[in-house]
Amino acid sequence: MKKQRKLLVTAIAAVLFTPPFAALAQSNDANISSEGKKTSTLESITVTGSLIPQTEVETSTPITTITASDLKAKGFATVADALQQSSFATGGAQGSQSSGGFTPGAQTLSMFGLPVGFVKYLIDGRPMGNFPGLYNGSDVFNNLSGIPTELVERIEILPGGQSSLYGSDAIAGVINIILKKKLDAPVVDVRYGWSQDGGGVDRRISLANSFQIGRLNIMGGVQFEKTQPIWGFDRELTAKANQNGTSAPVPSRDYLIYSATKTSNGYYMLDPNKCSQVNGQYQGTEGLQNRPNSGEYCGSMYSAGYRTLANDVKSAQGYTHVTFDVNDHVQLYGDLLYTYQEQKDTPGPSFTWWGTGSSYGAFYDPNLDDYVNLQRAFSPEEVGGYRSIMNRRIENAYMLTLGAKGRLGSSQWDYDASFTHSDDKLNERQFARFTKPMEAYFASHVLGPSLGVDPNGLDIFTPDYAAFYSPISTADFRSFTGYTSTRSKTWDNLWRAQLTNASLVKMPGGDAGIAVVLEGGNQGWNYAPDTRLLTGDVWGTSAIQGAGHRTRYAATTELRLPLLEQLTMNASVRYDAFDVAKQTVSKPTYSVGFEYRPTDFLMLRTKYGSAFKAPTLSDQFQGESGYYSTVTDYYNCALLGFGPGQAAQCPSKYNSVQYVGTQSGNSNLQPINAKVWSYGFVLAPVSRMAITVDYLHWGIKDEVAQQSADQLAQQEALCRLGALDINLPTCVAALDQVARDALGNITGIYTPKVNVAKEAVNAINANFDYSFGIGELGSLALNASYSNVLKHSYQPYPGDPTIDLLRSPNYSTDFKTKANASITWLRNAWSTTLYANRYGSTPNYIASLSNDYNTPGAGKLAPWIRYNASVSYNPAPDLTLSFLVNNLFNKMPPKDNSYPGTSTSPYNNENYNVFGRTFYVQATYKLGK
Numbered sequence: 007m008k009k010q011r012k013l014l015v016t017a018i019a020a021v022l023f024t025p026p027f028a029a030l031a032q033s034n035d036a037n038i039s040s041e042g043k044k045t046s047t048l049e050s051i052t053v054t055g056s057l058i059p060q061t062e063v064e065t066s067t068p069i070t071t072i073t074a075s076d077l078k079a080k081g082f083a084t085v086a087d088a089l090q091q092s093s094f095a096t097g098g099a100q101g102s103q104s105s106g107g108f109t110p111g112a113q114t115l116s117m118f119g120l121p122v123g124f125v126k127y128l129i130d131g132r133p134m135g136n137f138p139g140l141y142n143g144s145d146v147f148n149n150l151s152g153i154p155t156e157l158v159e160r161i162e163i164l165p166g167g168q169s170s171l172y173g174s175d176a177i178a179g180v181i182n183i184i185l186k187k188k189l190d191a192p193v194v195d196v197r198y199g200w201s202q203d204g205g206g207v208d209r210r211i212s213l214a215n216s217f218q219i220g221r222l223n224i225m226g227g228v229q230f231e232k233t234q235p236i237w238g239f240d241r242e243l244t245a246k247a248n249q250n251g252t253s254a255p256v257p258s259r260d261y262l263i264y265s266a267t268k269t270s271n272g273y274y275m276l277d278p279n280k281c282s283q284v285n286g287q288y289q290g291t292e293g294l295q296n297r298p299n300s301g302e303y304c305g306s307m308y309s310a311g312y313r314t315l316a317n318d319v320k321s322a323q324g325y326t327h328v329t330f331d332v333n334d335h336v337q338l339y340g341d342l343l344y345t346y347q348e349q350k351d352t353p354g355p356s357f358t359w360w361g362t363g364s365s366y367g368a369f370y371d372p373n374l375d376d377y378v379n380l381q382r383a384f385s386p387e388e389v390g391g392y393r394s395i396m397n398r399r400i401e402n403a404y405m406l407t408l409g410a411k412g413r414l415g416s417s418q419w420d421y422d423a424s425f426t427h428s429d430d431k432l433n434e435r436q437f438a439r440f441t442k443p444m445e446a447y448f449a450s451h452v453l454g455p456s457l458g459v460d461p462n463g464l465d466i467f468t469p470d471y472a473a474f475y476s477p478i479s480t481a482d483f484r485s486f487t488g489y490t491s492t493r494s495k496t497w498d499n500l501w502r503a504q505l506t507n508a509s510l511v512k513m514p515g516g517d518a519g520i521a522v523v524l525e526g527g528n529q530g531w532n533y534a535p536d537t538r539l540l541t542g543d544v545w546g547t548s549a550i551q552g553a554g555h556r557t558r559y560a561a562t563t564e565l566r567l568p569l570l571e572q573l574t575m576n577a578s579v580r581y582d583a584f585d586v587a588k589q590t591v592s593k594p595t596y597s598v599g600f601e602y603r604p605t606d607f608l609m610l611r612t613k614y615g616s617a618f619k620a621p622t623l624s625d626q627f628q629g630e631s632g633y634y635s636t637v638t639d640y641y642n643c644a645l646l647g648f649g650p651g652q653a654a655q656c657p658s659k660y661n662s663v664q665y666v667g668t669q670s671g672n673s674n675l676q677p678i679n680a681k682v683w684s685y686g687f688v689l690a691p692v693s694r695m696a697i698t699v700d701y702l703h704w705g706i707k708d709e710v711a712q713q714s715a716d717q718l719a720q721q722e723a724l725c726r727l728g729a730l731d732i733n734l735p736t737c738v739a740a741l742d743q744v745a746r747d748a749l750g751n752i753t754g755i756y757t758p759k760v761n762v763a764k765e766a767v768n769a770i771n772a773n774f775d776y777s778f779g780i781g782e783l784g785s786l787a788l789n790a791s792y793s794n795v796l797k798h799s800y801q802p803y804p805g806d807p808t809i810d811l812l813r814s815p816n817y818s819t820d821f822k823t824k825a826n827a828s829i830t831w832l833r834n835a836w837s838t839t840l841y842a843n844r845y846g847s848t849p850n851y852i853a854s855l856s857n858d859y860n861t862p863g864a865g866k867l868a869p870w871i872r873y874n875a876s877v878s879y880n881p882a883p884d885l886t887l888s889f890l891v892n893n894l895f896n897k898m899p900p901k902d903n904s905y906p907g908t909s910t911s912p913y914n915n916e917n918y919n920v921f922g923r924t925f926y927v928q929a930t931y932k933l934g935k
Contacts, residue, residue, distance in 0.1 A: 053065070053069065053162070054069060054128075054131070054162040054164055054180065054182040055067035055069055055162075055164045055168065055171070055180070056171075056521075056564065056566065056576070057171065057504065057506060057521035057523065057562075057564050058506060058508055058519035058520070058521050058564060058566045059506070059508045059519075060508070060519065060566065064601075064609060064611075064688045064698070065576065065599070065601060065611070066574075066576050066599025066600060066601050066611045066612065066613045067164055067166070067168070067576075067599065067613060068164065068165055068166070068611075068684065068698060068700040068702075068771065069162055069164050070092070070094075070162070070163040070165075070771075070773060070791070071160055071161065071162050071163075072088050072089075072092070072160065072161040072163070073159075073160045074158055074159055074160060074186075076088070077155060077158065078876070078878075078888065078890075078928070079828075079830060079837070079839040079841075079876050079878070080828055080839060080841040080874055080876070081841060081874030081875070081876055081890045081891070081892045081926070082155075083155075083199070083208070083892070083924075083926075084113070084150070084151065084153070084155055085150055085153040085155055085158060085161065085183060086113035086114070086115070086150035086151055086153075088161065089115050089150065089161070089163075089181065090113070090115050091826065091843050092163065092791065092826070093771065093791040093793040093824045093825055093826055094117050094118060094163065094179070094771060094793050094824075095115045095116065095117060095824070096116070096117075096118055096119050096769075096793055096795055096820055096821045096822070096823070096824050096846075097115070097116025097117065097118065097119040097120065097122075097820045097821075098116065098819060098820055098821075098914065098916030098917045099114055099115050099116050099122055099916055100141065100142065100916055101113055101915075101916075102314070102315065102316050102317045102351065103315050103316075103911075103915035103919060104915060104916075105313050105314050105315070105351045105352065105353045105354070106313075106353035106356075106357050107142065108139060108140060108141070108142060108143040108550075109137070109139045109140070109141055109142075109149075110317065110349075110351050111151070111317055111319075111347070111351065111399045111401070112137055112139065112141075112147070112149040112150075112151060113149065113150045113151040114141065114147050114148065114149065114150060115150075116178075116820070117165065117178035117179050118165070118178060118702075118704075118767055118769045118793070118795055118798075119795055119798050119811070119818065119820040120177065120178040120704070120706075120765075120767060121145065121178075121709075121711070122141055122145065122147045123141070123145045123146055123147045123175065123622070124175065124177040124178035124179075124619065125148075125175070125176075125178050125179055125180070125181060126168065126172050126173075126174075126175040126176035126179070126180045126181070127148040127150070127180075127181050127183070128172070128180065128181070128182040128183065129153075129182075129183050129184075129185065129343065129405060130182075130183075130184055130185060130341060130407075131182060131184075132405070132407060132424075132426050132500070133172075133426075133428075133498070133500065134405070134428070135148075135403065135405060135428030135429065135430050135496055135497070135498050136148060136430070136496045136498070136529075136531070136622075137149035137432070137496070138401075138430055138431065138432040138494035138495050138496050138531070138532075138533065139432055139434075139494060139533075140533070140550060140624055140628075143550050143631075143633065143669065144550075144624070144628075144669065144711075144759065145622075145624070146531070146622040146623065146624050146625070149401075151321075151347065152321070152323065152345035152347055152401065152403060153183055153323075153345075154185075154212070154227070154228075154229040154323035154325060154343075154345075155229070156195050156210075156212035156214070156227070156229055157185050157186055157212070157214060157227045157229060157323070157325050158183060158184070158185060158186070159184045159185060159186045159187070161181065161182070161183050161184070162181070162182045162184065163179065163180075163181050163182075164179050164180040164181075164182075165178070165179040165684075165700075165702055165769075165771055166178075166613070166682050166684050166702050166704075167179075167597075167615060167616065167680055167682030167704065168180045168597075168617065169580065169582075169593075169595040169615075169616065169617035169618050169680075170562070170578040170579060170580045170595045170596050170597035170615050170616070170617075171562060171564065171578050171580065171597070173525075173560055173582050173595075174582060174584075174593075174618060174619050174620040174677075175619050176617060177617045177618070177619055177678065177680050177682075177704065177706065185325055185327070185341075185343070186214070186225065186227070186327075187216075187225055187327050188216045188223070188225055189214055189215060189216040189225065190932075191215075191884070191933060191934055192213075192214070192215040192932065192933040192934065193212075193213070193214045193215070193930065193931070193932050193933070194211070194212070194213050194930070194931045194933065195210075195211070195212040195928065195929070195930045195931075196210070196211050196212075196928065196929050197209075197210040197211075197926055197927070197928040197929075198210075198926065198927050198928075199924055199925060199926040199927075200924070200925055201236065201240075201921065201922060201923070201924050201925075202896060202922055202923040202924070202925070203240055203241060203242075203896075203922045203923070204236070204237075204240040205234060205235060205236035205237055205240040205316065206233065206234060206235075206236045206316055206921065206924065207233070207234040208231065208232070208233045208234075208926075209231065209232050209233075210229065210230065210231040210232075211229070211230050211231075212227065212228070212229040212230075213227060213228055213229075214226065214227030214228075215227070221330055221331040222328070222329075222330050223328065223329045223330075223331075224326065224327075224328050225326065225327045225328075226324075226325065226326040226327075227324070227325050227326075228322065228323065228324045228325075229321075229322070229323045230321070230322050231319070231320075231321045231322075232319065232320050232321075233316070233317075233318070233319040234318060235314045235315075235316055235317055235318040235350065235351070236314065236315045236316035236921060237311060237312070237313070237314055237315065238310055238311035238312065238313045238314075238315055238354065238910075239308065239311030239312065240311075240315070241315065241920040241922065243898060243899070243911075243912065243913065244310065244311060244315060244911050244920055245308060245310070245311040246307040246308045246310060246311060246910075247307050247310060247907060247908065247909070247910060248905050248906065248907050248908070248909040248910070248912040249907075250901070250903050250912070251903060251904075251905045251906045251908075251909060251912060252654065252852070252863060252903070252904055252905070252906050252907070253654055253655070253906045253907040253908070254298075255307060255907040256295075256297060256906075256907045256908045257305035257306050257307045257309075258305045258306055258307075258309040258310065258355065258356070258383065258910075259295075259297075259303050259305050259381065259383075260284075260287075260292060260303075260304055260305045260306060260355070260382060260383040260385070261277075261281070261284065261303060261304035261305070261382045261383075261474065261475055262303040262304075262305075262380070262381050262382070263275075263276055263303075263378055263379070263380055263471070263474070264300075264301075264378065264379055264381075264658070264659075265376050265377065265378055266367075266368035266376075266377040266378060266379055266659075267376060267377050268376075268659075269646065269657045269659060269660075270299050270300070270657055271299060271300065271301055272300060272301065272657070272658075272659065273297065273300045273301025273302060273303055274301065274374065274378065275294075275301060275302035275303065276471040276474075276475075277304070277471065277472070277475035278472070279472075279475065280294045281293050281294045281304035281475065283475060283476050283477065284304055284475065284476070284477055286387065286477075287306065287385035287386070287387050287388070287477065288308050288309055288312075288385055288386065289308070289386075291306045291307060291308045292304060292305065292306045292385065293305075293306070297658075299657070300657070300658060304475065309354070309355045309356070309383065309385075310354070310356070310910030310911070311354075312352075312354040312355055312386050312392045313352055313353050313354030313355075313356070313392075314350075314351045314352055314353075314354075314396070315919070315920065315921070316921065317349045317350060317351045318349065318350035318351070318396065319347065319348070319349050319350075320347070320348040320349075321345070321346060321347040321348070322345075322346045323343070323344065323345050323346075324342075324343075324344045325341075325342070325343045325344075326340075326341070327339075327340075327341050328340045328341075332412075335412045335413045335414075335415070336410060336411075336412040337410065337411055337412055338409070338410050339407075339408075339409050339410070339411065340406075340407065340408045340409070341405075341406070341407040342404065342405070342406050342407075343404065343405045344403070344404040345401065345402070345403045345404070346400075346401070346402055347399075347400070347401045348398065348399070348400050348401075349398070349399045349401075350396040350397065350398050350399075351396060351397055352392050352393075352395065352396045352397060352437070354392060355383040355384060355385065355386075356383070356910070358383065358384050358389065358395075358437075358439070359381060359382060359383040359384060359546075360381070360382055360384075360439070360444060360448060360545070361379060361380060361381030361382070362379045362380045362381070362453075363379045363381065363664060364545065364546055364634075364664070365441075365445055366379075366464065366465050367464065368464060369453075369464055369465045369466065369467045370460045370462075370464050370465070370466045370467075371466075371467060371468060371469070372457075372466065372468065373468055377464060380452070380469070380474060382474065384478075384483060385477070387477065387480075388477055388478050388479075388480060388483050389480065389483055389487075390480040390483070390484070395437045395487070396437070397434070397435065397436050397437055398434075398435040399432065399433070399434050399435070400432070400433045400435075401430065401431070401432050402430075402431045403428070403429065403430035403431070404428070404429055405426065405427075405428040405429075406426065406427050406428075407424055407425070407426040407427075408424065408425050409422065409423055409424025409425065410422075410423055410424075411423070417507075418507050418508070418509045418510070419505055419506070419507050420505070420506045420508075421503070421504065421505055421506075422502075422503070422504045422506075423502070423503045423504075424501075424502050424503075425499070425500070425501050425502075426498075426499070426500045426502070427497070427498070427499050427500075428496075428497065428498045429495070429496075429497045429498075430495060430496045430497075431493070431494075431495045432493070432494045432495065433491065433492075433493050434490075434491070434492040434493075434494075435489050435490070435491055436489060436490045436491075436492065436536075436547075437487065437488075437489055438487060438488055438489060438490045438538070438539075438544045438545075438547065439486065439487050439544065439545040439546065439547075440486055440487065440488060440538075440543060440544060440545065441542060441543050441544065441545040442543070443485060443486035444486035444487075444545050445545075446486075447482065447485065447486050451470070451473050451478075452469050452470055452471075452473050452474045453467045453469050454467060454468060454469060454470060490535075490536035490538055490539055490544060491536050492533075492534065492535040492536050492539070492549065493534050494531075494532060494533040494534065495530075495531075495532050496529070496530065496531050496532075497529065498527065498528075498529040498530075499527040499528050499529070500525060500526075500527040501525065501526050501527055502523065502524070502525045503523070503524050503525075504521060504522070504523045504524075505521070505522045505523075506519070506520070506521045506522075507519060507520050507521075513567060513569065514568065514569065514570050514571065515568025515569055515570045515571045515572070515573060515574060516568040516571070517568070518565070518566060518567050518568065519565070519566040520563070520564065520565055520566075521562075521563070521564040522561075522562070522563050522564075523560075523561070523562040523563075524559075524560075524561055524562075525558075525559060525560040525561075525562075526557075526558070526559040527557070527558060527559075528555060528556065528557040528558065529555065529556060529558070529623070530553075530554065530555035530556075530623070531552070531553065531554060531555070531622075531623040531624060531627070532552075532553040533550060533551055533552050533553065533624075533628075534551070534553070535550065535551055536549070546634055547634065548631060548633045548634060549633075550628060550629075550631040550669070551628070551629040551631055552623075552624060552627045552628035552629045552631075552671060553627060554586070554587075554623045554626060554627030555586075555623070556584050556585060556586035556587075556623065557584070557585045557586075558582065558583065558584045558585070559582075559583055560580060560581060560582045560583070561580065561581050562578065562579070562580040563578065563579055563580075564576070564577070564578040565577045565578070572602060572603045572604060573600065573601070573602050573603075574600070574601040574602075575598070575599070575600055576597075576598070576599040576600070576601070576613075577596075577597065577598045577599070578596065578597045578615075579594065579595070579596045580594065580595050580596075581593075581594045582594075582595070582618075582620070584620050586623075586626065587626065591620055591621065591677060593618045593620070593677050593679075595615065595616045595617060595618055596615050596616055597613060597614070597615030597616070598613070598614055598615060599611065599612065599613035599614075599615075600612050600613075607689065607690045607691055608687065608688070608689055608690075609687060609688040610685075610686075610687050611684075611685065611686055611687065611688070611700075612683070612684065612685035612686075613682075613684050613685075614682075614683040615681075615682055615683070616679070616680065616681055616682065617679075617680040617681075618677045618678060618679050618680065619677065619678040619710075620677050621675040621676070621677065621710060622710075624671060625671055625672065625675050625710050625759055626671050626672070626673050626675060627671050627673075628669070628670060628671035628759075629670065629671070630668060630669075630670040631668070631669055631670065633666075633667045633668075634664060634665075634666060634667070635664070635665065635667055635715060636662045636663060636664050636665070637662075637663055637665055637715050637716055637719045637752065637755065638653050638656070638660070638661050638662065638663070638716070638719060639660040639661075639663045639719065639723075639751070639752050640653070640719055640720050640722075640723035640724075641719075641722060641723035641726050641727065642659075642660045642750065642751075643656035643660050643661065643723075644723055644727055646660070649856070649861075650720070650855050650856040650857070650858075650861070651852045651855055651856040651858075651861045651862065651864065653855060654906030654907075654908055663751065663752050665752050665753060665754055665755050666753065666754045666755075667715060667754070667755050667756075667757055668754065668755075668756045668757070668758075669756075669758060669759070670758055670759070671759060672758060672759045672760070675710055675759065675761055676708050676761055677708065678706060678707075678708050678709050678710055678761075679706070679707050679708055680704055680705060680706040680707075681703075681704075681705040682702075682703065682704050682705070683702075683703050684700050684701060684702045684703065685700070685701055686698065686699050686700030686701060687699055694775075694776060694777045694778060695775065695776040696773075696774070696775045696776075697772075697773070697774050698772065698773045698774075699770065699771075699772045700770070700771050700772070701768070701769075701770055702767075702768070702769050702770075702771065703766075703767070703768050704765070704766065704767040704768075705764075705766050706764065706765040706766065706767075707763060707764050707765075708761040708762070708763075709761065709762045709764075709765055710759055710760070710761060710762075711759065711760065711762055713743070713757045713760065714757070715755045715757055717816070717817070718740050718743055718744055718755055718757070719744060719752065719755070720816070720857075721736055721737070721740040722737075722740040722741060722743075722744040724737075725737035725740055725741060726741075734805070734806065735803040735804070735805050735806060736802060736803055736806050739803070742756075743755060743756040743757070762800070762801070762802050762803065763801040763802065763803055763804045764799070764800070764801040764808070765798075765799065765800050765801075766797060766798070766799045767795065767797060767798050768795070768796040768797040768798075769793060769794060769795045769796060770792075770793065770794045770796060771791075771792070771793050772791070772792045772793075773789075773790070773791050773792075774788070774789065774790040774791075775787075775788070775789050776788045776789075783833060784831060784832050784833025784834070784836075785831075785832050785833075786829060786830065786831055786832075787828075787829070787830040788827075788828070788829055788830075789827065789828045789829075789830075790825070790826070790827040790828075791825065791826050791827075792823070792824075792825040793823065793824050793825070794822065794823045795812065795820070795821075795822050795823070797812070798810075798811040798812050798818065798820075799811060800817065813859075814857055815849030815853040815854040815857060815859070815864075816854055816855065816856070816857030817857070819848050819849050819854050819914055819916070819917060820848070820917075821845050821847075821848060822846050822847070823844075823846035824843075824844065824845055824846060825843075825844045825846075826841065826842060826843040826844065827841075827842050828840065828841040828842070835879055835880040835881065836877070836878070836879055836880075837877075837878045838875070838876065838877045838878070839874075839875065839876045840873065840874075840875050841873065841874040841875070841876075842871060842872070842873050843871070843872050843873075843874075844870070844871045845869060845870040845871070845917070845918075846869050847866040847867055847868060847869055848866065848867050848914065848917055849864075849865075849866055849867070850863075850864065850865050850866065850867055850902050850904040851902055851904040851905045851909075851912075851914075852864045852865075852904040853865060853866070853904075854914075863904050864904070865904070867899075867900040867901075867902055868900045869900075870897065870899060870900050870918060871897065872892075872893050872894075872895075872897050873893070873894040873895060873897075874890070874891065874892045874893070874894060875890070875891045875894050876888060876889065876890040876891075877889050877890075884931060884932040884933070884934075885929070885930070885931050885932075886929070886930040886931075887927075887928070887929050888926075888927070888928040888929070888930070889925075889926070889927055889928075890925070890926040890927075890928065891923065891924070891925055891926075892923070892924040892925075892926070893921070893922055893923045893924060894923065895923075896922050896923040898920055898922065899913040899914075899917075899918035899919070899920065900913075900918075902914075
């Protein structure tokens, strides 16, 4: 820390005391006349990161821009895809591959490994509404999947805390998605895509136009898209159990009878036909299997393939931008963005099963003289094909802005007053197994009547095991299954008034500017699950719930002060307040930055300030919600001699324990607070070249997070085994939150939201741009971006040891480094781009499980490098034809052979995907140009 402070002081000193030279030119060509001299006037523009129009594009705040042409040339299928592939997105994030998760239809990202909710998303400078569903069942976030790609003008990304201008949430950074405002001709864009390895066929059409009628200007567009799902069986790596793991591939346990008392050889094979009655299931791959040290059962190597990796998606977006010039000083404007999305997915047989463990815990069979449990998965043949029982999520969202802007008389004061309303409704039609009908079916067909209760209070059954090992008809399956309907919504109203004067007063370096903003509004969240999910009427499934609203208001002031011709100071201060549940949560934030231009090709910059995130409505109002999940009982495994890296060899009784989890909001949560600073430089040594390097720091405290059940189970084991001092706050909490029964088995885990103590991140972000002519061969454009997370530490509770997340793979498997580069060649009607993206190394499975790189088999995976390529041709001025290939060499995730043979996805699906090579053909036609 002392070294970092010294670097910061040195940077500020350099800014303040370096002798003055000519100002740095931000655009090397645009401001040069034909005689090679600078023109005397520059047009002022408003850039993200400042409210004051200015002539300089680069300021004390680093900014990265992704243009509409970048989206197409680099092969980005969506806005989310473009942002997720950017170098600053080093953190892993859940998506469609997490088909058993809470929000598999939404897309988001993690900036520099920070939580997904730490990014402030704007559309045309206005905050996006929150997605109604909760990320990982806990966190409020923004869904990027509904942005119409073809209607995007550019995306501006500001890393670092920006709360002094944009308020709550802007801790990791701000992303401003700017939509098109004007077109020179009506445009029709058609795209068709397909995957080499199957699935994912995509069809998209976009239409847009703008026109003027007197003082009325209208721009509007629509985009329609339909994408077919990618199934696990479409990809070799996910079609079946892991073939190259640390143990032999293990088929799924589709028909299993197991002892509740035996720790080894606890499987019973009681089918006289040895699975022959069900061997037609999973396309004929079901059969007799044997797990070492456990026993025989019926299973398939291919059941894992019957789940979706990428969703079935239908979407439509409409956008319109309207302005009306009342006179030379007043303009009325309005913007409307509407999104409809329908997504379908299924987690497959591993989430669609029946067993006695949930209802009875175990039962006593006098014929076996043992306590046993039954479990069986439902095959595709029984359910009528998993395509027929997919979950469906329908989202309807819109964002409406109405406003007026102009100049106050003949003064230098500009005003902008607006009202924005956003509304997002989500209807989730979730496939369900209904408890009473399903239990009644298996009671009558398999278990038979209860023969009473044994001395231990457990039911006594003598099941018909032949019936258990028999397929059921699709009609019978549908007699105890169906769908639930969960509805949720968010809404947000924001009144905003801004006064700006870019020429407030003359200073030695030019005109000082000021902006003053007042904001007020309210927002709400309501998540209303199907009541059957809360009453136990849906088997093996629960739900989150909650509702709340709050009012909020804020005041912001920004100053831009040219202290000298070469030295400019930027300062802003903001006060935010939230009235919620009869109390007020408030927070002032500030920022001070300096830009120093010692020459016309160099700028030094530094910035220091604060940032915060208010407790979200779900943080405060999420009701106590139960959920079912599985966890490894590390304590009991350790007692049997199986360490963390040997969990796969631990008896099944302990390596996958089902527990009842409980989570809830916390009305006593405090705001998340952060100190942020950065310093760096912008270098433009030759025409059309720019190099930027910035060092960024976040010091965060009081962070809100839901605790991890797996980490709690590990911590509890370490405390019980004496590896951690049992009197540590972490141990006291873990022992209280992990519930065990009288036999020492895990039964429940409480994972509430809490304010953790500290988190710190240091990172470097660098960018390079250079374009130049190559004579008759045309021109080349080079671009590169690089991010390196130098430090990421986390302290769960005050008094606990600080965890180095870069070297503690159990806590974080994020990328430390990420880089991309592109080269574009243009000549006459042709252009082609090659884009490369390098994801740095990450921990392998054993390392992340054991939290120790010294464990046998632990290590790091090789970097993952993918290439996109595109070619565009203009056969006529109004027509562009394009061919794009994403993942040019069909690069799969780096092999992680440390996963066990029980794994069905031997890769980290928050970091990698198996979508493979994808082709797109695209045509863009401008009518009447």
